[in-house]
Amino acid sequence: MPMVEVREVLRLRQLGYGLRRTAALLGLDRKTVRRYLAVAEVVGFRPESSEITDGLVTDVLVALQPGRPGGWHGENWAGLESQRSLLQEWLSDGLHLTKIEVLLRRRGVAVPYRTLHRYCVSELGFGAQRDTVRVDDGEPGQELQADFGRMGLVGRRGSVRRLVKGLVLTAVLSRHMFCWLTFGETLEEVIEGFEEAWIFFGGVFHVVISDNLKAIVVKADPLHPDLNTGFLEYAQARGFVVDPCIIKSPTQKPRVERMVPFCRQAGFAGEDFPDLGSARAGMRRWCLEDAGMRIHGTTQRRPLEHFREAELAHLLPLPEGRYEVPIYARPKVARDHHVGVAKALYSVPGGHIGERVDVRADSRLVKISYHGIVLREHVRQAPGGRSTFPEDLPQEKRGYAMRDLEYLKSVATGHGEQIGIYATQLLDSPLPWTRMRQVYRLLGLVKRYGAERVGRACAKTLALEVVDVVRVQRILEQALEQEREEAGVQMALAFPPRFARDPSEFALKKKENHRA
Template identity: 25%
Template sequence: MRHVREILRLSLEAGLSTRMAGERAGVGPTTVRDMLKRFARSGLNWPVPAEMSDADLEACLYGLPGMKPGRRKQPEPDWSAVARELKRKHVTLQVLWEEYVAAHPDGYRYSRWCDLFRRWEGRLPLTMRQSHAGGEKMFVDYAGDTVPVVVDRRTGEVRDAHLFVAVLGGSSLSFACATWTEQFADWIEAHNGAFAFFGGVAHLLVPDNAKVAVIKACHFDPMVNRSYTDMARHYGTAVLPARPRKPRDKAKVEACVGIVERWVLGRLRNRIFYSLAEVNAAVAECITDLNDTRVLRQFSKTRRQLFEEIDAPNLKPLPAERWVHAEWKRCRVGLDYHIAIEHHHYSVPWRFARREVEARITTRTVEIFLDGERIAAHMRGSGNGRHTTIPEHMPSSHRRYREWTPVKIREEAARIGPMLSLLVEKIIEDRPHPEQGYRSCLGIIGLAKRFGAERLEAAARRALEIQARNYPSVKSILEKGLDKVPAREASDHTPIFHTNIRGSGYYN
């Protein structure tokens, strides 16, 4: 409103000069002179009729939309296009007005142009004022702009770091940190940092519908990422995503992102960083300055002071341990009752072979679930193609076979008798690789169940005498009963005694 009635009263009724009337009304003398000229052209007389409102009087002089007197002749801009352009980065009303005047030199002047846009904007749907209770919500998002980081001093290679922003609804206390990516692992780690910074947990987390947080966006029932839900459950909070394409649902963090970009990125624009740690140290300094020194005009307090009064008493306490990021993977158990995770194999109970299971993978552990119940847990192994097997997961037959270690094989052979112990040692020594003799030794020791330990010991003596160091030979000796016959009688070649045969003494 231009205070038309007051300016006309001061000029036409009080008789003040244009300069003095402008000073009283808070406008310039040029504006007063222009208003008097418009009043003279309008055909109205002073005093104007009492029933004429200030808005009608202004319309008569300046020709507002919908009023017949003083009908404007300037080209009307497309205000919806102006509103869309304003949403773009670095675009202001000044820039758009200059483009308008360049196309329409006889168009509205800047002040009138802005006034008409504000009037058009006032007819748009209303925005609901949201109020947030202390400790109720924590809004999270990533900033649109990134921080360049030099990762190689020799080549000058630059990598962009992404800025994570979190803000509490009650006090607007803000947190920011830099991460290499916006992937889930960095997303969770940034949340851990935010919880530690605030010293507590809000009752609700409000992200947008990014894939890192929401698997399937829905206006009524969004599907939240399972690991994100597990993290929220660990901290005793819940996830409430904003509605799709409704950024005003998280207006708090949208505004905070703009503040952080100006307050942090604007100050750090001329600095060069060589690591993510350097970026986060600089960001922490700027955030501390924002929270502790900048006074909010509407409250006459800093964000930190408001936090201590509003949010801090209502936050949930932090758990004893911070959340460890975990990934979920569907796997099918093989015939060897193992699943493969990044080129390493982990066992599950043998009865679950061929079943489809879910693996929860962290940096240190691998947990395996079937229908929501954990059936196995292992320490994380390196991707070397090896197996991590718990003996209790094996069938009894496999377990017995696996329990036959070299030490146990020797102990069992020694328990039966010295001849068998010697035979086992000879079998292992004769093989190119010791493990090649283990199975033969197991077979020979197993013959004790069928023929008895005493006969097996005798058969081992016979096998040593005839140099028969394998399982088939020992088994043949036992089956043919040669273990019961003295070695001299069992031989097919009896010694020959004759006067023409020189004995061993001849060579002494």
């Protein structure tokens, strides 16, 4: 019964209208009019002196509410009231009302499900939603809310069709929105969607309130979310701030939450897009011509006109050129002191074999870092290429790995002039790297016989114009043997005898132990 209806009955009564005339004017039954007036007199209404106030009308309406003798509720309600604490415990444990109804019946309290539901809702707060408030829209051009949602299938009917998702971006103030369709939610696809959005809006918003998809947030946290490094670098390059909402809290970004089903139902549904390209073009046109020119239910304005009037001038400048999405990887350093990135090899300094390093690769540079410290920067190589810094390799293997002939010559010259000349002669070949093993053999002779003896042997072979490291080794062995014969020195044992005592001593001790 509306308040205005009761008020009009009381007003007509003050004007002197009878029951029949009042009922005819208001389209009510005379019994209803009589009941209204009777209840009004009970709560204190007097036609000749009372003022018809909102309080009086409210009292009449309350008194007109149906009731039961002895109170508002019956025996079933009283039975539930006796089990109040137990019902609270069951609801806090997450039990469904259907299960609670069964448990109550076991205890001898049999009540209808509707009564149980009404009692839990009105007395125990079951299913009650918390109060909410509307958050202010903020300054023009400041906030953009982003969310992902499924849109539908693309492809000709009867052929293979694929599910597409929509990255929906909504301006908080004007509600102007953009929908970018993708097959996945990778970092590359998300950044591509944002790049298209900046072109669509004509600038960059200052703050992006995003969902917690992995391309943006690695680990969600209300206070300290762990942002994806790739998207964070993109935000820094474009000048906006990322503000992820709390996980599983759609009320944190309400402007865009309702736009996802709106895009799906009003924009994508019913369309026959043959491929992803045509679907993107169709949704872009729909965002401008249909969604952008409708009268928004909250703002009562056309979002496109509202955006151009209030927000466009406050956006950050449109970026020059497309953003290049880097490659982020965490490879393990192999035994050859290299890591593989995008089918190319890059050297890593230090003793990091078997450890994982962080790699960022763009079209120009490849940065390798370990625990935040940059170890090496390489020029980006094509697939199958390799970039190696000599200082990243062990010193004893550096020359051979890099085929550095000058390095081998300098090492040989460091042991003596004749050895350096001999090494240069060894490498004097149309294919010098095929003679590198002989130089390594020569350096091995230096370690074994000493630089002075090897220098004399090299001088002898050079005098005979013989360049052969095997000949040098033979000269050194013969000279060493001759020196031993002249000095009368016998060859010392390479290893001491295995037993220092005579075996008979152990045999005797064994017999004594046996007799004991």
